[in-house]
Amino acid sequence: xxxxxxxSVVARIIIPLIMLFGLxxxxxxxxxxxxxxxxxxxxxxxxxxxxxxFGVKKLRSVVNPTIVRCLAAFGVLLYxxxxxxxxxxxxEFLNYNLLSKTSEVGQHIGIMIIELGVGITxxxxxxxxxxxxxxx
Amino acid sequence: MxxxxxxxxILFLLIITSIAINQQDNLFAATMLTGIFSLLxxxxxVCLDAVDVAFTEAAVGAGIALILFLGTLASIKYKExxxxxxxxxxxxxxxPTGFLLIYGIHDIPSFGALDNPVQxxxxxxxxxxxxxxxxxxxxVTSVLASYRGHDTLGEVTVIFTAxxxxxxxxxxxxxxxxxxxxxxxx
Numbered sequence: 001x002x003x004x005x006x007x008s009v010v011a012r013i014i015i016p017l018i019m020l021f022g023l024x025x026x027x028x029x030x031x032x033x034x035x036x037x038x039x040x041x042x043x044x045x046x047x048x049x050x051x052x053x054f055g056v057k058k059l060r061s062v063v064n065p066t067i068v069r070c071l072a073a074f075g076v077l078l079y080x081x082x083x084x085x086x087x088x089x090x091x092e093f094l095n096y097n098l099l100s101k102t103s104e105v106g107q108h109i110g111i112m113i114i115e116l117g118v119g120i121t122x123x124x125x126x127x128x129x130x131x132x133x134x135x136x
Numbered sequence: 137m138x139x140x141x142x143x144x145x146i147l148f149l150l151i152i153t154s155i156a157i158n159q160q161d162n163l164f165a166a167t168m169l170t171g172i173f174s175l176l177x178x179x180x181x182v183c184l185d186a187v188d189v190a191f192t193e194a195a196v197g198a199g200i201a202l203i204l205f206l207g208t209l210a211s212i213k214y215k216e217x218x219x220x221x222x223x224x225x226x227x228x229x230x231x232p233t234g235f236l237l238i239y240g241i242h243d244i245p246s247f248g249a250l251d252n253p254v255q256x257x258x259x260x261x262x263x264x265x266x267x268x269x270x271x272x273x274x275x276v277t278s279v280l281a282s283y284r285g286h287d288t289l290g291e292v293t294v295i296f297t298a299x300x301x302x303x304x305x306x307x308x309x310x311x312x313x314x315x316x317x318x319x320x321x322x
Contacts, residue, residue, distance in 0.1 A: 025191075030272040033187040035280065037291075041195040048203055069303070076296050079289055094285040104271040111272065111281040114288070121292050125299040126200055132306040133207035 004053070011053040018046035026119045030108070036115035040122025048130045056134045065131055068124045075121030079114050086110075139183055146180045161216045167205040174198040188276045 022043030029035035051059035082094065089098040096110025097103035153173045160166040174197030181190035245252040262279055270278040280288050 029277050030274055032274060033191050033276070035188070035277055038188075038191045038195050041192075041200055045195070045199055045203075048200070052203070072296060072299055076292055079292055083285075083289070094289070096282060096285075103269070107270045107278075107282055108272065111270075111277065114281055114285065115277075118288065118292050121296055125295050128299050128307075129200075129204060129302055130207065132302050133204050134210075 007053055011049055015046045015050055018049065019043060022046065022123075026115065027112075029115055030111065036118030037122055039115075040119040040124075041126055043119065044123040044126035044130075047127050051130060051134060056131070060131070063127060065128070068127050068131075072121050072124035072128060075117040075119070075124065078117035078120065082110055082113050082117070143180065143183050146176055146183065150176050150180070161218050162214060163209055163212075163216055164214050166216075167202065167209060170205070171198050171202040174201070 022039050022045075025034035025042055026036060026039030029039070047059060047063060050062065082096070082099075084093070086095040086098055087093055089095075091098045094110075094114075096107045099106035099109045150173065153169055153176060157166050157169045157173065160169060174193055178190045178194040178198065181187075181193060249255070262275060262283065266272075266275050266278045266283075270282050272278050
């Protein structure tokens with residue numbers, strides 16, 4: 001769809017805004033609606049929009065499929081890693097209270113990191129799905 | 137009061153949309169109608185004060201799922217093969233199941249009832265305990281990420297596993313990627 005001038009100009013403007021909104025939803029999930037899952041989908045949709053407007057081939061040169069696959073696994077590992085840190089500190093799996101000196105700060109850190117893990121996995125999974133389903 | 141009317145209208149629109157999806161034999165139109173269905177359910181969730189769920193439904197159901205459907209449609213034909221045959225065994229299965237489901241409605245506590253098992257101890261426990269134990273304002277996040285952390289881990293694993301499944305079925309190996317790129321470039 002490279003010949004659609006209006007679409008490509010609008011996409012150029014809107015893609016950074018979508019990414020910014022995705023990051024907002026990711027890190028504002030503690031205070032408003034949202035969280036890792038929604039943020040991941042929104043962040044991935046900016047890449048998918050790029051792929052639709054400028055072609056899958058060009059998207060493949062922007063995001064390396066191998067790196068995206070590794071990131072999908074990394075998100076899950078980050079989540080599990082937080083749980084394992086809880087065990088190493090002498091608590092239960094996914095016990096965030098021990099991550100910091102006070103339990104409240106520990107909870108904040110734990111929730112922030114696991115939401116980041118969820119976001120990374122979901123965003124990468126959506127991009128991988130788009131690569132798999134889109135016509136090469 | 138007005139929210140109840142809006143809910144009823146949205147539920148009717150959902151029924152109309154689902155019937156329209158069933159009747160449609162143009163797959164492109166059916167895909168667009170599923171997007172409308174997701175958007176309607178998202179607005180229903182907003183009316184029911186489930187903003188987080190509505191957010192997810194709008195992003196996943198009306199956004200990504202639609203894109204994946206369209207991506208699939210790009211590689212197959214847009215027209216469904218019409219089969220006008222009425223399947224008797226299917227009807228025999230569907231009608232009793234429908235009756236059983238309607239019969240089962242009697243045992244469900246009515247919407248928002250105070251003696252609902254969820255409301256009697258669990259919701260109370262979360263609402264009173266969350267601000268002290270977790271200390272973040274969004275109760276949904278504190279339940280999802282902390283109280284129910286294992287469930288969310290399971291969810292992420294499900295997404296990851298689904299992604300691996302799609303890659304095994306549809307993904308090309310790295311060598312094939314190179315082959316395609318080389319062919320296109322030369």
